Amino acid sequence: MNYMLLPLRRYGEFRGRSRRKEYWMFILFQFLLYVGLVGLMALFGGGLVALTDPTAVAAAGVGAGIIGLLYLVVVLGLIIPSIAVGVRRLHDTDRTGWWLLAPAVPYLLMLAAIAVIVGAPDTAVAGGLFIGLMSLIAFGLGITVFVFMLLDGTRGPNRFGPDPKQSAEHLGDVFA
Numbered sequence: 349m350n351y352m353l354l355p356l357r358r359y360g361e362f363r364g365r366s367r368r369k370e371y372w373m374f375i376l377f378q379f380l381l382y383v384g385l386v387g388l389m390a391l392f393g394g395g396l397v398a399l400t401d402p403t404a405v406a407a408a409g410v411g412a413g414i415i416g417l418l419y420l421v422v423v424l425g426l427i428i429p430s431i432a433v434g435v436r437r438l439h440d441t442d443r444t445g446w447w448l449l450a451p452a453v454p455y456l457l458m459l460a461a462i463a464v465i466v467g468a469p470d471t472a473v474a475g476g477l478f479i480g481l482m483s484l485i486a487f488g489l490g491i492t493v494f495v496f497m498l499l500d501g502t503r504g505p506n507r508f509g510p511d512p513k514q515s516a517e518h519l520g521d522v523f524a
Contacts, residue, residue, distance in 0.1 A: 352377035355433040362445065364509045366436035371497060377473050378426055385419045403415035440501035447493055454486035
C-alpha cells in the first residue's frame with residue numbers, strides 16, 4: 349500500500365528516480381480507483397432504468413452526476429503525480445522524462461495534416477497516407493515507452509540520482 353500512495357506524497361516531484369514497483373503499484377491504484385468510481389456510476393445509472401417514479405429517477409441521476417464529478421476531480425487530481433512518477437520511472441532507466449511526450453508528437457503532426465487536407469481537399473490521399481503513417485509511429489512510440497517502464501532501472505547512481513532500489517535494500521540495515 350505504501351508504494352501505491354508514494355507518488356501522491358511526491359506529488360509534483362519530477363527530479364530523482366522511481367522504482368518499477370512504485371510506478372506499477374500507482375498504476376494499479378489508479379485502475380482500482382477508476383473501476384470503483386465507474387462501478388458506482390453504473391450502479392446509480394443502472395438504477396435509472398428500473399425506476400418509474402420521476403422523483404426517484406431525478407435523485408438517481410443526481411447521484412450518478414455527483415459520482416461523475418468526483419471521477420473528474422480524481423482524474424484531474426492524479427494527472428500531475430502520474431506524469432511525475434512516469435518521469436521519475438524513465439529517469440530510473442537513465443532516460444529523459446521527455447520520452448513521455450514522444451507518442452504525442454505524431455498526433456500533433458496529424459492535426460497539421462488534417463488542417464492541410466481541409467484547406468486543400470486535393471491532398472486528401474497523401475494526407476490520409478501521412479495520417480496512417482503517423483498513427484503507426486505513435487503506436488510504436490507508445491509501445492517503446494511501455495517497454496521502458498517495464499525495464500529494470502540502472503544499478504547504482506545515474507545522472508538523475510541515486511539508485512532507489514539500493515536505498516530500499518539498505519533501509520533494513522538502518523533499523524536493525
